[in-house]
Amino acid sequence: MRPEESQVKLAQIFRFHKRETAPARESVRAVSALMTACHNLLSERGEVSGMRLAGEILASYQTLDKTGRDLFFNRLVKEFSPDPEEVGSAGDAYRKDPSPENLVRLQRAVEPPRQELFRRLNVAPGGTRGLVQMRGHLLASRSDSAQAPIAADLGHLLASWFNRGFLVLQKIDWHTSATVLEKLIQYEAVHQIHGWRDLRRRLEADRRCYAFFHPALPEEPIIFVEAALTQGMSDKVQLLLDPDSPVAPAESADCALFYSITNCQEGLNGIPMGSFLIKQVAEDLGKEFPRIRRFATLSPIPGLRAWLQSNVEPELLAKLEVPGWLDDSKLREELEERMVPLCAYYLLRAKRGKEPLDPVARFHLRNGARLERINWLGDTSSAGLKRSAGLTVNYLYRLSDLERNHELYTRDYAVAASREIEALVKRAGSLAEPMIH
């Protein structure tokens, strides 16, 4: 089949494929055409017509449904994996003589051909975006462990391409394009943005929003952080989020409070960027506002409620379900007395391996931040009650301590915490025997 023919066919197949809801048979045909195109792209011919061919492959991939994608990924595993024979004999050669030449031969042998396939797909306009999306699909359907190697290959490639050195920090405000702003509304994962009015309040003079962008993905935020410039370290997130709150002059702030950080691209999960973002923004804000002395977060404790469920007496949690308890000051105080120490205990003692069980704690502690304060009723939204039993926590980013804290954490899993929190844990411990199962 000559190239022109194959292309016409490809187009016909996909058009057909698109119109009808894809029955298995159609998927098979579509994926077959797609695989042929992939093989062509990797061949000599691909060198000249690469850009066009890559564009067609990515466009065709878009038309696939879940079934089609699974078929496609499985064939990628089968047809674009390293050749075990060659790997074996290259390994032998290296073992006999560990020369640079033999190492290079072995490296070539173990690199799956799909790595090069992905690199060539990237030359299409919008190619990078397509590959990020592809990895997003792979990570979403975790069930199929046979596809894990492809996700890993793509992850390897994307980690290299989304290296901090290629990311561009941009301030986001009301002068930013609606295209970008709309995506913030859509992506925000910690405290949902309720429409444009809510968004606007988050971009006023006493708020800041920064995002990393990648030059190959214009107008597509990769990760963004929202901060409030405040007097004192806030404890209640509802006050920060209130779209009707008055705007304070930024110059009078002495604290920058990060209250939300969101990874926007599922396909880039696991590629570390949040730590770079927070530190960069803290540095930049420190220069812009020399009066700011404290950088801290106001964070959820997403694993707390689940942990409580299996570790404390049900009677306690039942109280959190009593209608109107938030308005019952006695009940509130009673709960505060118990919940705050429990939260401290959870954050410092509950572990997954040697690290804290709480994912947000793991992130900030690994960055070198310090567990500073636990805030009772810091987030009374239904989401906040559900995940964190209404509590929030401040992690303190003292720039001069980050490196030491990080080192102690990564070496010994030592958690930096304020005395106040240490004391709470002891209290929780003394109360704990009968309480913590």
Place this chain on the structure above:
Amino acid sequence: MRPEESQVKLAQIFRFHKRETAPARESVRAVSALMTACHNLLSERGEVSGMRLAGEILASYQTLDKTGRDLFFNRLVKEFSPDPEEVGSAGDAYRKDPSPENLVRLQRAVEPPRQELFRRLNVAPGGTRGLVQMRGHLLASRSDSAQAPIAADLGHLLASWFNRGFLVLQKIDWHTSATVLEKLIQYEAVHQIHGWRDLRRRLEADRRCYAFFHPALPEEPIIFVEAALTQGMSDKVQLLLDPDSPVAPAESADCALFYSITNCQEGLNGIPMGSFLIKQVAEDLGKEFPRIRRFATLSPIPGLRAWLQSNVEPELLAKLEVPGWLDDSKLREELEERMVPLCAYYLLRAKRGKEPLDPVARFHLRNGARLERINWLGDTSSAGLKRSAGLTVNYLYRLSDLERNHELYTRDYAVAASREIEALVKRAGSLAEPMIH
């Protein structure tokens, strides 16, 4: 030693190192400090202080002279190479059970740790530029084959980062910044640019210049091509280059003639970009000027003179040295009669392996272009006489034929040439017996 101390020390050492002409002993000390910093960057600590540390390492690298760099590269080979033990046992495990997990283990084992080192160096501001420069140094000192693996590693990384999908095409004209324009003057490798007046003529309305840029290297052209918009396919490069030639209206052109293409970054040698550039520019010009029907080059034949030296009778070449031969019409005709067929013969028959001996021919033929015409006295500059015996050649880029030509070339090494040139080769052949040694 605490990090702050180490840093102060590092700075002292390098300052010292910089001031004095580096004696071997100083180089050793400087490189030792540098290697410690590299190990730190790869350690846990590097995660938090990476940007600063990477910046320091690259700055320190800048202070090294050739001796220092060789020391550094040799230690990189020694200390950041794969562990043969681990490679061996991972190879065994894979051989026993070629599972995805074992493949991933083997892949990790064979990837030299310096790959990750380079990735972390890239996070520094200007990091990419530093790594490109480093590879430039490595390629320049080819003598030392022990350093080849590092060059290869960097090459692998840079090829991935300078993927076509990340390159940005920009038109360069008199509105471009002086920073960029100055670099064109400095980099131009085919037909030297003699100052700003010469450059200005090359950017007038009937000329075009385009370059690829990379977002991480602002104002730094990666590769650029110069074109003339002409009526008919020019044969004489001096006419095109004359800074006093009148500017023609671009709209009346029927031909776009690429007369120069230059790779600007030694450190990116071997990473294919020229083919993408020419094709993209041809497409863009075709859209802007629908009257343009022909895209061709006016190219040097850089290997011709050397090949003639060892393949034809010295008496012939001696005539090229006769003072004033260019003004002697009889001598000129006599030479033309012999040189043109010889040039055709050289381009079509002289081989390196299965490919043409001439590097420019290899480049354009592999791109799918066709050898179209040989021009006697197409370049009478001293450089042109020295490298190409005064000849030039037009390669024709017929967009509709590129793919087929490329395929025939890469499969069978078949060279696409005009009938005229085929005929010349035959003539050269019949004359050749006594002449070509």
Place this chain on the structure above:
Amino acid sequence: MRPEESQVKLAQIFRFHKRETAPARESVRAVSALMTACHNLLSERGEVSGMRLAGEILASYQTLDKTGRDLFFNRLVKEFSPDPEEVGSAGDAYRKDPSPENLVRLQRAVEPPRQELFRRLNVAPGGTRGLVQMRGHLLASRSDSAQAPIAADLGHLLASWFNRGFLVLQKIDWHTSATVLEKLIQYEAVHQIHGWRDLRRRLEADRRCYAFFHPALPEEPIIFVEAALTQGMSDKVQLLLDPDSPVAPAESADCALFYSITNCQEGLNGIPMGSFLIKQVAEDLGKEFPRIRRFATLSPIPGLRAWLQSNVEPELLAKLEVPGWLDDSKLREELEERMVPLCAYYLLRAKRGKEPLDPVARFHLRNGARLERINWLGDTSSAGLKRSAGLTVNYLYRLSDLERNHELYTRDYAVAASREIEALVKRAGSLAEPMIH
């Protein structure tokens, strides 16, 4: 009083003034300080400290309420008007000897000093915006005819500054900043934009929005027009405005329909820009979409309902108030039969002086457009029913006829109309005797 003192005082006064609701006495004091500052700005001293002083004056002006502004404007009239003495004697001198020198003297004499005052105010950052706003205030309080000369002076200046040559056309779409987009929502005067979702639909692929901007007013639209790219010339505006309507491919359109044009700055009323905007956009769209053959408006007839009120029998209009008449096909047809000819009659025969009574008709006819078609139930929104009795009209912009139509209109007040509409007018005329009072 030394300048520094005066300034401190100024600040104190205004601060005071701001806090309390301004009693008449406070206003007097505030305006006195303001006038002193204005005199200073016009004096020699103003030359050096002009930028600062102008900024302070404009900031102080912002703090004035209606009472304060009236005081201020009245004093501007009194203290910054031409000197009748000097005007008189310069007039005499010119009459005696109409030399260039005497003309220049007379010109200087008749130019009110406030012109120069306004020019000097303009040097403040944001100065132009402040002056536009000031004229806005003046036009809004039309009652006070004593202030008319200031409005005229400002109008003269702004007409010169907002000359077409200084206006920049910009396409507005979803990539535009939220700051600008928000202003469209706020300013739109013809068909209200109901929030961001509605706006977004108006910026999709089959819609276009363009605005004039002025370099001194960044992110501030001066006038904007909205167009729909359609197949055929639409008659019903609700279809165009429906935020849920499917997006059509722009390439298939054969008509560009201007359905809204809005002046954003009250302070620039009377300065002609709409005509330039429509023609420029029509030209640009014509180049981008060669398939578009017709440029037309879908316009309201804002004066129709009021005219009907005083010119036709009340029984007819009463039917427009019958609940549910829009769903009563018989009633609808009955009304159509009467209303469409009446509308044609109104547009062609109802006059203000020699021009049509309808302001929208005046605008488009003066531009050289042609009255093309009257659409029954073209706008069934409550606003559409209230102002235009549910009718819309298409004005056709045939670029080749604009100049001739415009000339006939401005010379003879001849209205270009389609035969269809001419016929309708005749029918209205024959029906008219008993009907039109």
Place this chain on the structure above:
Amino acid sequence: MRPEESQVKLAQIFRFHKRETAPARESVRAVSALMTACHNLLSERGEVSGMRLAGEILASYQTLDKTGRDLFFNRLVKEFSPDPEEVGSAGDAYRKDPSPENLVRLQRAVEPPRQELFRRLNVAPGGTRGLVQMRGHLLASRSDSAQAPIAADLGHLLASWFNRGFLVLQKIDWHTSATVLEKLIQYEAVHQIHGWRDLRRRLEADRRCYAFFHPALPEEPIIFVEAALTQGMSDKVQLLLDPDSPVAPAESADCALFYSITNCQEGLNGIPMGSFLIKQVAEDLGKEFPRIRRFATLSPIPGLRAWLQSNVEPELLAKLEVPGWLDDSKLREELEERMVPLCAYYLLRAKRGKEPLDPVARFHLRNGARLERINWLGDTSSAGLKRSAGLTVNYLYRLSDLERNHELYTRDYAVAASREIEALVKRAGSLAEPMIH
């Protein structure tokens, strides 16, 4: 004649006109066509076809030579001046009743119709540039005083359009486009720029260049100033201008020295911008480099040599002509002793009316600067010797004193000078009797 015809004719005439060297008769025909077009532009027709018509008029104007332009200007005076009759009777009406309405009538009567003509010409693309050029032509041919009113009208308009509020300050450095940089080379009027290398040195880290631009004249500097960041207040301009001088770190500078300020557009002569430029740049540099404590100029004394010529004994000046006197230390000292006091005397005592005779002194003193220091052999270039007898002077811009100095200057023509210079004047005075004629 229908508009299309007239246009064709216009084009023919101008083409003809262009080709041949314009004989008087051709000029007359060309200008007649041009005047017809001008009348059309001012008529009703001009409203619709304004942009096109204005473009044609400006293009035609470009083809005129000096003879043609004089014809054109004379007819502008004749045909587009105010009507004396109407001026007279409007004057009478105003005298009888000085109402706002009568004032407006009089204002309209005295405004020459060419003002509106110029405003309409401005709507053409490049219109502003064309009008600036036209005024440049008018100012250049000063001989013809009959044209003065047009120059004045254009001046009035351009002063309003080039109001400080519309000028944009831009830093110019090596990242600026070659188009702009080339114009600096071309325009620089104080210390000629000798090619790109010289220019580059003036844009290095220890130099600064700023220009005002106008949005309607892209890439066209209006006025620019060059500054050196130095330690101490330099006295010798040759050291600053040396293209081979080492680049100093800008951070260590404690003085910003303005050594050149150039008006680029002859057509904008007399419109004050230099004062704004210097003050703005001083403010901006003060913010960027808080260590800079002094802002001063290093200025020529352009009128000095001529004044000396007619005020001191010829024997003294003759010494400045002695070959090699600059290398004769005795002669140098002897001259210094005489010339420096004479220069002080010239700057403080030589007057034109009540102001200093020296134009550069007038400019800086009026700005509020202080005469600070006279530098012997501050400019030993041939231009420097010729205009300033080798001397330079520093004017000090102490921001806190500018306003007071300016006020004293404009009120009493009091010149602010350092004690040192006051002393020199006295010395010059005591020596003066026999010396100053």
